[in-house]
Amino acid sequence: MLRIPFRRRTLVAVVSAILAAGCVTARAQDAGGIPVRFVVVTTFDTGDDLTAPGEFNTWVVNFPLQQVIPFPQGYHDLRYNAEKHVLGIKTGEGPTHMAASITALANDRRFDFSRAYWILAGIAGIDANAGPVGSAAWASYVIDGDLAYEIDAREIPEGWSTGYVPLGRTAPYQLPVPPASSINGVNLFQLNGPFVNWAYQLTRARVVLPDTVNLHSIRLLYKSFPATQYPPQVLKGDVLASGTFWIGELMNTWAENWVRYWSNGKAAFTMTAEEDAGYAQALTFLSQIHAIDFNRVLVLRAASNYSVPYPGQTATELLSNEDSGTGYSAFLESLHDVYLTGSAVVNEIAGNWPKYAGHVPSGR
DSSP states (O other): OOOOOHHHHHHHHHHHHHHHHHHHHHHHHHTTSEEOSEEEEEOOBSSOTTTSOBHHHHHHHHTTOOEEEOOTTSSSOEEEETTTTEEEEEOOSSHHHHHHHHHHHHTOTTEEOTTOEEEEEEEEEEOTTTOOTTOEEEOSEEEESSSSEEOOGGGSOTTOSOSEEOTTOSSTTOSSOOOSEETTEESEEEOOHHHHHHHHHHHHHHOOOOOOHHHHHHHHHTTTOGGGSSOOOEEEOEEEEOSSOOOSHHHHHHHHHHHHHHTTTOOOEEEEESSHHHHHHHHHHHHHTTSSOGGGEEEEEEEEEESSOOTTOOHHHHHHHHTSTTOSTTHHHHHHHHHHHHHHHHHHHHHTHHHHSSOOOOOO
C-alpha cells in the first residue's frame, strides 16, 4: 500500500475538500445557483445558533434550518433548509451591519435569488398607543429616524416640541414635506401594499398568538393605555428605524409625528427598530439591477417591550430595566410570536411554490 507522508496526506485532504466544494458550487451555478424561495433575515442571538434564545436561533431550531453554509463576507454563517429552499441569515444588529450583509448575500453567486421572497423577522419596541407587547406587526412603510438635523432639547426655541428637524427644512415638521429620497438618503420606503395585506390577512386568520402570565402582568402596568389591554395580536403597523435607541414619552410623541409627517399621514407608527431602513435601502438598490424583486419584500416585527414607561415609571428607570439582566419585558414571547407569524407566510409560499413562484400574492 502506498503510504503518503502526514503533511502530504493533510495537503491532499485539503485540496480534495476544496475541489469537492468547487464542484458543488460549479454544479449549483450551472443549474442557476442554489435555489432560494424565501430568505429569512434576522439580526442577533444571545449565544450560539442552537441553544441560546435569539431571532436566528428561533428559526434555526424550529423551522428548522439544518445546513450550515459558510458566509465569510458577512457577519455570521448562513443556514439553509434544502427541502423547502429557505435560506436564513443573521446580519448583526444595526443599519450598517444589515445593509452590508444583505448586499453581500444578494451578490453571492452560489445562490439564485431571481424569484426569492424576503422577510425581515425581528423583535422591536412597540408604541403603547398601537397595541400590546407580544403582538406581531406587518409594515407597509419603513421610516428612517436618523436622517435629520438635531438641536439639543436644552437649546430648542420656545414652542418647539422637538429638536429634530427634517433635512432641507428649518423647523420641526415644516411644510411642504421634502422629497422622501434625496442625496442625503431615503426617509421613507414603501413596501408592496397588496402583498403586505395578503400576509396580514393570512396570518390574522391562521395564527393565534398565545397569552402568558407575564404578558398579563405587563398589561396591568399599562392600564392607562387602552391599546395595550388585549392579548397579543397580529397587526398591521409601520416601523420607525433608527440606529439610536431612543426611549420615553416625549421621544415617542416625536416618533408618532415623524412617521405621520414623512408619510403625509398614510403610515401609523407602531414599531421602533434599528435595521429596517438599511434592509430596505440595500434591497431597493439590488432591485434596480434586478438582483432581487422588491415587490417580494416583507418586514415583520414582534413587540418585546414598550417604547414608553408605564405610569409612575421614569424613562431612565425603563432604560435601566431593559439594560439589566432581565432584559426586555416580553423578550421570549416576542421571539416566539415573530417566528409563529412569519413562518406561516414562509411555509405557505415555499410549500406551494408552483402557485407563488411567478405570481406575488395580494390582498385587499
